[in-house]
Amino acid sequence: MITASGPRPQAxxxxxxxxxxxxxxxxxxxxxxxxxxxxHIGGALPIADVExxxxxxxxxxxxxxxxxxxxxHPREITYTExxxxxxxxxxxxxxxxxxxxxxxxxxxxxxxETATLHxxxxxxxxxxxxxxxxxxxxxxxxxxxxxxEAARRQLRADRLTGLFDAEIYSDEVGxxxxxxxxxxxxxxxxxxxxxATWFVGDKYNRDILGARRAGLGAAVxxxxxxxPGTPVRGIAADAEIASPIELLALLQ
Numbered sequence: 561m562i563t564a565s566g567p568r569p570q571a572x573x574x575x576x577x578x579x580x581x582x583x584x585x586x587x588x589x590x591x592x593x594x595x596x597x598x599x600h601i602g603g604a605l606p607i608a609d610v611e612x613x614x615x616x617x618x619x620x621x622x623x624x625x626x627x628x629x630x631x632x633h634p635r636e637i638t639y640t641e642x643x644x645x646x647x648x649x650x651x652x653x654x655x656x657x658x659x660x661x662x663x664x665x666x667x668x669x670x671x672x673e674t675a676t677l678h679x680x681x682x683x684x685x686x687x688x689x690x691x692x693x694x695x696x697x698x699x700x701x702x703x704x705x706x707x708x709e710a711a712r713r714q715l716r717a718d719r720l721t722g723l724f725d726a727e728i729y730s731d732e733v734g735x736x737x738x739x740x741x742x743x744x745x746x747x748x749x750x751x752x753x754x755x756a757t758w759f760v761g762d763k764y765n766r767d768i769l770g771a772r773r774a775g776l777g778a779a780v781x782x783x784x785x786x787x788p789g790t791p792v793r794g795i796a797a798d799a800e801i802a803s804p805i806e807l808l809a810l811l812q
Contacts (some may be wrong), residue, residue: 568811569697569777571725571752573743576703576711578762578784580720580804581679589675590614596671597646600664604654610646617646618676625704625736629765629790633739636730639665642672642706666707669731673710681718684805689723691808700726700746702759704736704766725750737761738770747774760807763789768797780807 577583594611598604621642628634640659647655659665692699701724705711708729715721726749730736733745747757754775761767762784769792771779781788781797782804799810 567756568695569752569758570756571698571700571747571750571758572692572807573700573702573746573757573759573771573776574724575737575759575761575763575767575782576701576705577677577679578786579682579760579782580685580701581681581714581718583784583786584678584680586676586678589672589677590618592675593668593672597658597668600668601654601657604657605650613646613649614672617642618672620645621706626790628736629738631739633741634736635739636704636734636736637706639669639707639731642669670707670709670713673705673707674713677710679711679714681714681720682804684803686718686720686723688804688807689720693723695811697811698725698750698752700724700728700750702728702737702743702746704730706731708732737766738773740770740774743770743774743776747776760801762786764792764795764797765790768792769795780810 574580590611593614594607597610598607624637640662643658643665647658689699703711708731711729726746728742728746730742733742735742743759744754747754755777757776758778758780759767759771759776760780760782762782766789768779768781772795778798780799780801783802801807
């Protein structure tokens with residue numbers, strides 16, 4: 561049974577992938593990214609080798625993200641640090657070409673996220689956000705991501721741009737969930753009180769834990785195909801839902 565205690569919130573914060581949007585991995589996207597990287601380094605390395613290194617770097621980044629979730633104040637990786645995971649064994653010239661231009665590293669991170677990871681909006685997300693706006697509930701997106709511009713591109717494609725009162729991305733603020741500060745940044749951005757703010761996420765060790773650390777009024781877990789993440793001792797959700805629209809039942 562869906563339950564949550566306390567009055568109707570002033571604001572609701574949402575995770576992106578797994579909550580507002582589905583997560584679809586695209587294995588063919590690694591070739592697309594490899595071709596773009598090879599163009600950037602002037603064809604200095606074969607595409608097949610670059611693709612293999614991008615895949616190795618992506619696996620290392622996944623492990624890095626898991627380790628950050630064990631920290632009290634986890635940070636987000638920088639754009640150049642991500643590409644260092646890819647090109648650590650390259651000859652000096654192509655490695656420098658990839659790492660010494662921060663703007664290019666950021667652009668290539670956006671390419672990586674856009675090509676290898678699709679986050680189409682869940683069918684009910686737009687209706688939910690419009691309903692919350694009608695009810696006077698402020699909303700914010702709080703997302704751990706490598707490239708905010710890739711997320712914004714997806715929001716535009718799904719007609720969700722402008723439906724959040726604030727959008728907070730880890731690569732732009734430099735910290736990741738479950739650091740409470742990234743959630744409190746969103747709370748301040750929408751002008752709400754932490755105790756009158758709810759968070760909806762799909763992972764215990766990032767979303768629910770972060771909401772508890774931030775002292776938010778409620779933490780709601782949404783089920784997702786990727787599972788609820790790593791359990792955290794003593795941390796539980798106030799409510800569990802299966803789809804975005806079910807959140808409205810908690811606001812009655």
